[in-house]
Amino acid sequence: xxxxxxxxxxxxxFGNFIAANELTFEVDKGEIFGFLGANGAGKTTAxxxxxxxxxxxxxxxxxxxxxxxxxxxxxxRKIGYMSQKFSLYDDLTVxxxxxxxxxxxxxxxxxxxxxxxxxxxxxxxxxxxxxxxRELPLGWKQKLAFSVSIAHxxxxxxxxxxxxxxDPVTRRQFWDLIYHAADKGVTIFVTTHYMDEAxxxxxxxxxxxxxxxALDSPSNLKKQYATDNMEDVFYELARKAKRKAD
Amino acid sequence: xxxxxxxIKKEFLQVFRDKRSLLLLFGLPIAQIVLFGFALSNExxxxxxxVVDYSKDAVTSQIIRKIAAxxxxxxxxxxxxxxxxxxxxxxxxxxMAVIFPAxxxxxxxxxxxxxxxxxxxxxxxxxxxxxxxxVTQIVNSYNGQxxxxxxxxxxxxxxxxxMYNPQLLGAPNFIPGVMALVLMLVCTMMTSVAIxxxxxxxxxxxxxxxxxxxxYIIIAKLTPNLFISIINYFIIIILSAVFLDLQVKGSLLLLxxxxxxxxxxSLSIGLLISIGAKTQQAAMMGSLMGxxxxxxxLTGFLFPVENMPIALQWLANFVPSRxxxxxxxxxxxxxxxxxxxxxxxxxxxxxxxLLFTISLKKFKIRLQ
Numbered sequence: 001x002x003x004x005x006x007x008x009x010x011x012x013x014f015g016n017f018i019a020a021n022e023l024t025f026e027v028d029k030g031e032i033f034g035f036l037g038a039n040g041a042g043k044t045t046a047x048x049x050x051x052x053x054x055x056x057x058x059x060x061x062x063x064x065x066x067x068x069x070x071x072x073x074x075x076x077r078k079i080g081y082m083s084q085k086f087s088l089y090d091d092l093t094v095x096x097x098x099x100x101x102x103x104x105x106x107x108x109x110x111x112x113x114x115x116x117x118x119x120x121x122x123x124x125x126x127x128x129x130x131x132x133x134r135e136l137p138l139g140w141k142q143k144l145a146f147s148v149s150i151a152h153x154x155x156x157x158x159x160x161x162x163x164x165x166x167d168p169v170t171r172r173q174f175w176d177l178i179y180h181a182a183d184k185g186v187t188i189f190v191t192t193h194y195m196d197e198a199x200x201x202x203x204x205x206x207x208x209x210x211x212x213x214a215l216d217s218p219s220n221l222k223k224q225y226a227t228d229n230m231e232d233v234f235y236e237l238a239r240k241a242k243r244k245a246d
Numbered sequence: 247x248x249x250x251x252x253x254i255k256k257e258f259l260q261v262f263r264d265k266r267s268l269l270l271l272f273g274l275p276i277a278q279i280v281l282f283g284f285a286l287s288n289e290x291x292x293x294x295x296x297v298v299d300y301s302k303d304a305v306t307s308q309i310i311r312k313i314a315a316x317x318x319x320x321x322x323x324x325x326x327x328x329x330x331x332x333x334x335x336x337x338x339x340x341x342m343a344v345i346f347p348a349x350x351x352x353x354x355x356x357x358x359x360x361x362x363x364x365x366x367x368x369x370x371x372x373x374x375x376x377x378x379x380x381v382t383q384i385v386n387s388y389n390g391q392x393x394x395x396x397x398x399x400x401x402x403x404x405x406x407x408x409m410y411n412p413q414l415l416g417a418p419n420f421i422p423g424v425m426a427l428v429l430m431l432v433c434t435m436m437t438s439v440a441i442x443x444x445x446x447x448x449x450x451x452x453x454x455x456x457x458x459x460x461x462y463i464i465i466a467k468l469t470p471n472l473f474i475s476i477i478n479y480f481i482i483i484i485l486s487a488v489f490l491d492l493q494v495k496g497s498l499l500l501l502x503x504x505x506x507x508x509x510x511x512s513l514s515i516g517l518l519i520s521i522g523a524k525t526q527q528a529a530m531m532g533s534l535m536g537x538x539x540x541x542x543x544l545t546g547f548l549f550p551v552e553n554m555p556i557a558l559q560w561l562a563n564f565v566p567s568r569x570x571x572x573x574x575x576x577x578x579x580x581x582x583x584x585x586x587x588x589x590x591x592x593x594x595x596x597x598x599x600l601l602f603t604i605s606l607k608k609f610k611i612r613l614q
Contacts (some may be wrong), residue, residue: 076457091263101456
């Protein structure tokens with residue numbers, strides 16, 4: 001397995017405040033990597049550095065083989081992103097959203113048509129193709145947003161708390177989509193507050209006060225902390241935090 | 247480039263899908279014109295006036311006959327004293343009073359010059375200017391006759407006094423004012439709201455993570471607004487020509503060029519507001535409070551800038567619409583060319599470039 005995300009002592013400080021301190025980890029191709037941490041632990045900062053939105057203060061990192069300092073434009077072509085906020089245009093229809101997001105990644109009309117048909121089929125939304133997104137239930141929107149974020153076939157997709165506010169059944173369906181994408185070789189980098197979701201990941205890292213306090217598979221972590229659920233592991237670590245959550 | 251077109255298409259789709267804002271966008275200029283248009287009548291016929299003649303000589307009676315013969319005036323009554331005038335004006339019974347002082351013809355013969363007083367009710371500034379102009383014309387033509395008959399130059403000077411409203415607010419000034427106001431409001435509001443909406447929705451983050459260039463985002467956002475504003479501009483021009491009989495006297499091309507410059511300036515302001523604002527409401531309020539008040543107050547179409555305190559005059563120089571207002575007045579109402587508006591155009595151009603550069607820079611910083 002070759003790693004698609006490699007970081008080495010990746011650090012970001014804002015003035016005196018060290019938001020992310022010497023992060024060193026690797027994520028393999030096709031892996032589902034859970035990125036956990038309390039609010040204010042530095043998850044978003046780390047993720048933004050990896051997406052090329054934020055220039056690191058020091059350390060090294062490559063995404064899909066490209067350097068986060070010099071090759072952010074190339075990185076942008078290789079990654080997908082779905083934010084914690086709902087991120088489709090609700091005044092556009094389902095197919096218009098797919099067409100727009102595929103279009104800005106430079107796909108041509110033929111590719112967009114094929115992709116649209118494929119996505120609608122996968123999500124079983126054919127009958128809703130001309131429905132405005134605002135009229136869809138939240139769970140559908142979330143699934144559509146995920147599908148749109150990987151419509152341009154990225155190597156890696158970053159999901160920032162993708163399932164916030166969604167009911168457990170829909171969350172489960174959402175994770176089916178994630179597994180499906182991972183099976184096709186897409187690397188999934190996901191932040192979440194739900195510990196049941198942490199269990200679904202191949203490996204999880206837990207950030208506390210800007211540093212990675214633990215990184216292993218859920219089963220190994222549970223063994224290490226002598227417990228049978230991720231919740232205890234998380235509390236054990238997060239309790240040590242000195243920083244206030246924002 | 248293809249990506250940009252995809253984006254611009256999407257912007258147009260969103261703009262034209264929102265029927266309510268569309269109604270507002272195009273309804274605003276139409277409503278303004280119609281509103282002001284009904285208050286405006288261009289020709290004033292049969293105005294009731296009063297003549298007070300303290301002299302009662304050959305010259306005054308000749309002038310009075312000429313005024314009485316005009317279709318514009320109905321001499322209501324001849325009053326014996328000026329004291330009754332005030333009451334007549336207050337009642338709105340008369341639009342204008344013409345007063346000849348005693349020894350009018352005598353003064354004219356001895357000094358070659360005589361003054362008559364013209365007082366107009368300027369609470370309706372348009373009517374006041376028109377009636378005063380009519381009477382001035384009559385006196386001027388009489389002056390011409392006098393000069394041709396007499397060896398020495400004789401001149402009768404009408405001393406005009408505008409009652410109630412000496413500054414003559416409104417009148418033809420309002421069209422340039424409406425143009426400045428509508429374009430400024432629509433541009434800043436549409437642009438700031440359109441961009442802040444993306445931030446609120448969370449779609450902005452997606453755009454920033456995509457390979458789509460930030461400059462393209464700005465261009466794509468501005469294009470539909472520029473388009474709509476230019477349409478708005480022509481709606482105003484056409485409406486004022488058709489309904490108010492107020493044609494563009496100068497070069498339409500020059501006026502259009504300056505208007506596009508002003509539109510771009512306003513769009514840049516909208517861009518700046520959107521960078522600061524976090525919610526659509528904040529953007530809306532910022533545009534309304536931040537732009538509408540200064541535009542209304544400091545542009546000069548409601549209150550002449552020249553009469554303001556120095557500090558406000560100074561402040562008014564930073565309001566783009568002030569310069570645009572001057573340009574429109576010069577080109578549209580006075581028919582002047584680039585020679586008389588190059589300074590204002592240059593200032594506007596400077597503001598446009600400066601604002602756009604700042605917002606572009608700021609916009610990029612947000613991505614980092």
